[in-house]
Amino acid sequence: MSTVDGSQVESTRILTRTRLFPFPNLGMASLYKHLRVHQIFGANTDVGKTILTTALSRASAAKKFPVFYLKPVSTGALDDADDRHVTRFGGKASKLIHAECLFQYDEPVSPHLAARLKDEGRVEVPSDEIFIKSVAQRIRDHARKSGKAAHMYVETAGGVHSPALSGTTQIDCYRPLFLPIVLIGDSRLGGISSTISAYDSLVLRGYIVDAVIIFRDEYYRNWEYLTEYFKERGVHVSVVEPPPPRHSDPTEDAKATEAYYESVVSPDIVNGVSNIVDYLDVRHAVRVQDIESMPQRTLDTIWWPFVQHGTVKDPKDVTVIDSAYGDFFSATRLNNERDSSKSILFPELDGSASWWTQTLGHAHPSLTMAAARASGRYGHVMFPQATHIPALRLAERLxxxxxxxxxxxxxxxSDNGSTGMEVALKMAMRAYTQRNGAGLDNESKKRLGVLGLKGSYHGDTIGAMDACEEGVYTCEWHDAKGYWFEPPSVGFKDGKPIITVPSSLSTTEKAHTVPAKSLSWIYDVEDRLHTPLARAYALYVSRALESIEKRGQKLGALVIEPLLMGAGGMIFVDPLFQRVLIDTVRGRRSGKSTEWSGMPVIFDEVFVGLNRIGMESTGPLLGVNPDISVNAKVLTGGLIPLCVTLASKSIFNAFLSDKKAEALLHGHSYTAHPIGCEVANETLAQIDKLEKSEEWTAAKGKWDKLQGEGERSKVWSLWDPQFVSEVSKLPKVKEVMSLGCVLAINFEDDAAGYTSSFAQNALQSLKEPSPEAGMSAAPGGAPYGVHYRTLGNVAYFMTSLNTKASVIRSIEDKIWSTIGN
Structure with missing residues (x-):
């Protein structure tokens, strides 16, 4: 096919030097009622993407729709550029077609190579972030300017896995946009395989493939097989007549090309391109209708966790999550007053890391591939007295x-944190009763309780709830078994680290604060073991244990959430208190022995473990190891449920026997399911890389500066220490604390507790995105909402382990603009 030279037709071009918007990658919100957008991917190179996209554009214009054709990146001679071809062959309604290219390179090679060759490497290659923001901005611009029903086609370059400018494959680079796809099939020899492979790759990454278009080739007849293949998968296939061979004479070639487009675009042709346009319009309408109907359908059928349905009756209060990528949802809430020129969807920060599970952001391709790899190899297989590579590797690693x-x-x-904790309790109680069984009858064994901390939460299954003090999370069948200490806590107030000692530990009737030398000193447990506060803690614990013993209450295990208690209110516990508690329970200072003493110690690290708070495990910082620990949430990167309970040899030996009835008779149908184990292995491999990353090194460096010259902090956070300090100075803020990915803001409120709505009300404006014009607004005006959760008067925010510093800074700005005024 020939193209017109630059002297005849000019198409709009955007300079490759695109400015970096001061906000995170927000390309996800690209669904408009009036602007139907489809992205065109090819099963391979040279399969006719531009020919068929030109035909689609021409058919749309013939139906009187304004058409926006976008070629984000193009390589090769300007005269042969695809956007110029679309402009030239737009047909009688060509005035309705606006064609443009964002990044044009002269060398006719792969985009990633062409970008590096430009000006011999003196021009910086645009990052994926800049590239996608540029595309997203063009879509927004056209949606805003069109003002009426319009069509847009975004054509990629090469095949689905061809590299983008940065070297990232296109299929991954474009994923934040989450545009519905038209896949151009391959009609040549081998085209069946390449088309199906391209489709599978798209689906594996979550794309919606609305249609497959392929040329009719009477020799290979790929269209016959592919039509039946995709029919079984509910994907529409359109077969289009191929273009005529190129003519050596440019004028004759142009005439033949024009005649070809006129023929395939004609509305009189059954299953022609005109009908494809109609079908794509239907798919667009169905998607919009689904999104708009979901809130009411949800209210009619779903029972949410932790939600009082009596307070949620309006569909406008239901958040529809259409997709998710990285740290953001692409979401919507119904609003009848919404400007029709704006996207139905808007980016919404996943401010709770999806209930503390997200590790590497949503839809991480490595985790997706790991799940697919294990699913394809195993599905699920029985585990008792068997093994498989994913489970064995994970067990050995942990x-x-x-x-x-x-x-x-x-x-x-096991399958989740709650059941993993029940396993831990079974292990601990068996070990305790085996060692102390002579003095316990069967009824006494059933009444064994746990020692723990007030505000603990170990899950919502009955056994896990019984290991907690009665509270808002428990139910009518709950039978609290144990004794719970009120823990001292750590935080920042007025820019300085403090330790808050509760009234139960205080010489007065009220809690009081103890100033700290530094945050690093607070977490230097070994150094603090000989302080007066450590002696006070030990005396308090010893007296409580003596009182418990005198009452005849039997305790079989110490169960703690080390360092940070989550659902109880994001309580950062003084690590010295937990160390003293463990040492006192064990009857020794050292935790080096492999045999448990006193009672088994369980670390519930479901929330904090595996670097959520900046360390793989809390044992090294506390200076003691548990006898049993539980890990979940971060373990599988937020992709799939899985839990692992680790136990010492002495705990395992409590179940070791030649009698079946003395085994640990606990299990789940999906025990050690290969998909979860393989995803966990991949997650841990990715975390190993993050530990050496520049982002983590830079974050640690900021917290080191708090400690003084030459001193390194024992703890750190991805959140900026200066931001934490400044927020702690606000009058409405009682205390602030941050470790790793977690930021917790404790607001002053007389009605403090889980039932308080203070934090929810104080941060309400965070939910709303700023106007799209905010792309150039001042900090705090970022055009995304924040999906956050509160625990009464405590607001918390959580990132993934790989959230970029630029994203976190933008969140900090948004939080500050909400509560700092």
Missing amino acids: VHKGPGKGWASRAFF
Whole structure:
């Protein structure tokens, strides 16, 4: 096919030097009622993407729709550019077609190479972030300017896995946009395989493939097979007559090309391109209708967790999450007053890391591939007295190199944190009763309780709830079994780190604060073991244990959430108190022995483990190891449920016997399911890389500066220490604390507690995105909302482990603009 030279037709071009918007990658919100957008991917190179996209553009214009054709990146001679071809062959309604290219390179090679060759490398290659923001901005511009029903086609370059400018494959680079796809099939030899492979790759990354278009080739007849293949998968296939061979004479070639487009675009042709346009319009309408109907359908059928349905009756209060990528949802809430020129969807920060599970952001391709790899190899297989590579590798990693290093002997698999904690309790109680069974009858064994901390939360299954003090999370069948200490806590107030000692530990009737030398000093547990506060803690714990013993209450395990108690209110516990508690329970200062003493110690690290708070395990910082620990949430990157309970050899031996009835008779149908184990292995591999990343190094460096010259902080956070300090100075803020990915803001409120709505009301404006014009607004005006959760008067925010500093800074600006005024 020939193209017109630059002297005849000019198409709009955007300079490759695009400015970096001061906000995170927000390309996801690109669904408009009036602007139907489809992205064109090819199953391979040279399959006719531009020919068929030109035909689609021409057919749309013939139906009187304004058409926006966008070629984000083009390589090769300007005269042969695809956007110029679309402009030239737009047909009688060509005035309705606006064609443009964002990044044009002269060399006719792959985009990633062409970008590096430009000006011999003196021009910086645009990052994926800049590239996608540029595309998203063009879509927004056209949606805003069109003002009426219009069509837009975004044509990619090469095949689905061809590199983008940065070298990232196109299929991954474009994923934040989440545009519905038209896949151009390959009609040549081998085209069946390449088309199906391209489709599978798109689906594997979550794309919606609305249609497959392929040329009719009477020799290979790929269209016959592919039509039936995709029919079984509910995907529409359109077969279009191929273009005529190129003519050596440019004038004759142009005439033949024009005649070809006129023929395939004609509305009189059954299953022609005109009908494809109609079908794409229908698919667009169905998607919009689904999104708009989902809130009411949800209210009619769903029972949410932790939601009082009596307070949620309006469909406008239901958040529809259409997709998710990285740290953001692409979401909507119904609003009848919404400007029709704006996207139905808007970016919404996943401010709670999806209930503390997200590790590497949503839809991470490595985790998706890991899940697919194990699914394809195994599906699910029985595990008792069997093994498979994903489970064995994960167990070895956790026991010998991970949080179990130096103390754990075995890994027991279950399906989530709550059940993993029940496994831990079974292990601990068996070990305790085996050692102390002579003095316990059966009824006494059933009444064994736990020692823990007030505000603890270990899950919503009955056994896990019984290991907590009665509170808002418990139910009528709850039977609290144990004793719970009120823990001292750590935080920042007025820019300085403090330790808050509760009234139960205080010489007065009220809680009081103890100033700290530095945050690093607070977490230097070994150094603090000989302080007066440590002696006060030990005396308090010893007296409480003596009182418990006198009452005849039997306790079989110490169960703690080390360092940070989550659902109880994001309480950062003074690590010295937990160390003293463990030492007192065990009757020794050292935690080096492999045999448990006093009672088994369980670390519930479901929330904090695996670097959520900046360390793989809390044991090294506390200076003691548990006898049993539980890991979940971060373990599988937020993709799939899985839990591992680690146990020492002495705990395992409590179940070791030649009698079946003395085994740990606990299990789940999906125990050690290969998909979860393989995803966990990949997650841990990615975390290993993050530990050496520049982002983590830079974040740690900021917290080191707090400690003084030459001193390194024992703890750190991805959140900026200066931001934490400044927020702690606000009058309405009682205390602020941050470790790793977690930021918690405790607001002053007389009605403090889970039932308080203070934090929810104080941060309400965070939910709303700023106007799209805010792309050039001042900090705090970022055009995204924040999906956040509160715990009464405590607001918390959580990032993924790989959230970029630029994203976190923008969140900090948004939080500050909300509560700092």
